[in-house]
Amino acid sequence: MPTSSITPVASAVPCPVVESLDAILPEEPLLMMGAGPVPIPAAVAKANTIVINHLGGTMVKVIGQVKTMARYVFQTNSKWVLGVAGPGSAAMEMAISNLAWEGTRVLSIKNGFFSERMAEMGRRVGARVSTLDVDDGAVASLEQVAEAIRRERPEIVTVVQGETSNTVWNYHLKDIAALAKAAGALVIIDAVCTLSTMPLEMDAWGIDAVITGGQKGLSSIPGVSLIAFSDAAWARVKGRTAPNAHWCLDASLAENFWHNAGYHYTAPVSGVLALHEALRLVCAETLEKRFARHLKCSLALQEGIAALGLNLYAPPACRLNSVVGIEVPKGLSPGDICGHISRQHQVEISGSFGLPIVRIGQMGEQCREHNLFRTLHALGRTMLDLGAAVDLPAGVAALEKSLSGGARVLAR
Numbered sequence: 234m235p236t237s238s239i240t241p242v243a244s245a246v247p248c249p250v251v252e253s254l255d256a257i258l259p260e261e262p263l264l265m266m267g268a269g270p271v272p273i274p275a276a277v278a279k280a281n282t283i284v285i286n287h288l289g290g291t292m293v294k295v296i297g298q299v300k301t302m303a304r305y306v307f308q309t310n311s312k313w314v315l316g317v318a319g320p321g322s323a324a325m326e327m328a329i330s331n332l333a334w335e336g337t338r339v340l341s342i343k344n345g346f347f348s349e350r351m352a353e354m355g356r357r358v359g360a361r362v363s364t365l366d367v368d369d370g371a372v373a374s375l376e377q378v379a380e381a382i383r384r385e386r387p388e389i390v391t392v393v394q395g396e397t398s399n400t401v402w403n404y405h406l407k408d409i410a411a412l413a414k415a416a417g418a419l420v421i422i423d424a425v426c427t428l429s430t431m432p433l434e435m436d437a438w439g440i441d442a443v444i445t446g447g448q449k450g451l452s453s454i455p456g457v458s459l460i461a462f463s464d465a466a467w468a469r470v471k472g473r474t475a476p477n478a479h480w481c482l483d484a485s486l487a488e489n490f491w492h493n494a495g496y497h498y499t500a501p502v503s504g505v506l507a508l509h510e511a512l513r514l515v516c517a518e519t520l521e522k523r524f525a526r527h528l529k530c531s532l533a534l535q536e537g538i539a540a541l542g543l544n545l546y547a548p549p550a551c552r553l554n555s556v557v558g559i560e561v562p563k564g565l566s567p568g569d570i571c572g573h574i575s576r577q578h579q580v581e582i583s584g585s586f587g588l589p590i591v592r593i594g595q596m597g598e599q600c601r602e603h604n605l606f607r608t609l610h611a612l613g614r615t616m617l618d619l620g621a622a623v624d625l626p627a628g629v630a631a632l633e634k635s636l637s638g639g640a641r642v643l644a645r
């Protein structure tokens with residue numbers, strides 16, 4: 234018998250020695266109370282462990298239900314709902330790159346980091362992007378928007394519903410969409426942070442494209458996102474002659490998978506299953522109850538933070554409820570606070586791209602009363618540990634008072 238001629242050869246790149254995840258991950262999972270990703274419900278986590286045939290009959294049924302549920306969440310009857318393998322920004326790029334190209338006039342209402350991202354994506358596809366620059370902590374007035382639309386005659390207007398970066402809520406959305414519509418422009422809305430946390434009515438408000446990510450209001454995993462196009466927007470997608478430079482994000486190719494049970498690329502099946510469960514939980518709760526839960530929890534948290542003696546960043550009139558921004562006390566940095574609260578209290582919160590604030594998310598599963606108490610307590614303790622004077626008992630009491638509606642009546 235010939236002996237094996239396979240002689241082991243040392244690989245050019247040596248096999249690495251790494252730590253196991255058990256060694257890297259904290260013993261107790263951190264409570265994710267930052268600006269996303271957010272905690273996921275058990276049903277979402279379970280779905281995310283499953284792999285099925287991406288082109289089989291089960292997947293076709295799942296995709297059909299995802300689209301049906303997404304239509305409810307977007308409040309649209311448009312057929313043109315699609316999923317995207319990628320972050321919220323991939324859905325954003327799908328909207329921009331399919332609707333805008335060389336020379337398209339785009340007006341971007343810019344009031345922070347994420348609204349600027351839409352402008353940047355427009356520039357990258359060669360569009361003629363103008364921005365309506367709004368001061369930090371403010372929203373564009375309808376007069377400013379009307380003026381900018383008259384001046385720029387845009388074919389597309391982009392707006393973010395909740396500017397997560399500086400925690401500003403663009404409460405004029407419906408009227409901005411109406412102004413754009415009247416001028417013949419399509420309206421793209423970034424609802425990554427806000428979808429299912431506050432009202433957004435795609436059809437009734439005349440919105441042409443809505444984008445969202447998985448890991449925020451919907452409480453799904455990051456990496457699978459959703460987009461909806463109106464009929465008018467879809468007609469523009471179909472009518473374009475210039476090919477889209479993005480192959481993965483080409484909506485006409487994505488239609489193969491999302492509408493014709495065909496192949497585009499291998500869909501992130503586990504993530505789509507997770508999204509299915511996240512959407513199913515939204516439907517089980519209903520939008521009305523979900524909005525009410527978010528409002529109640531966010532206002533209570535805001536009252537608790539104020540009672541600690543800390544200042545909220547955004548003015549009340551345009552304050553976003555889905556993510557709460559808190560001014561950092563003198564002498565501290567956002568990094569000090571986020572690091573300490575994570576290490577000492579196993580609660581994650583966020584800084585914000587250079588602004589002097591920390592942010593606590595109020596999206597999906599973050600809006601649970603027990604999470605609010607733990608987070609507010611951890612924030613208050615962190616401030617005390619770091620030498621900032623806050624009134625922790627007053628903060629916790631204000632949170633409780635707000636959540637219980639002012640006066641707790643004991644059942645007899």
Ligand SMILES: *Cc1c(COP(=O)(O)O)cnc(C)c1O
Pocket residue numbers: 269320321322323347393395396397398423424425426446
């Ligand atoms: C988080 C966020 C994004 C970006 O989402 P990614 O999933 O990080 O790409 C865009 N817009 C808004 C308003 C966001 O909150």
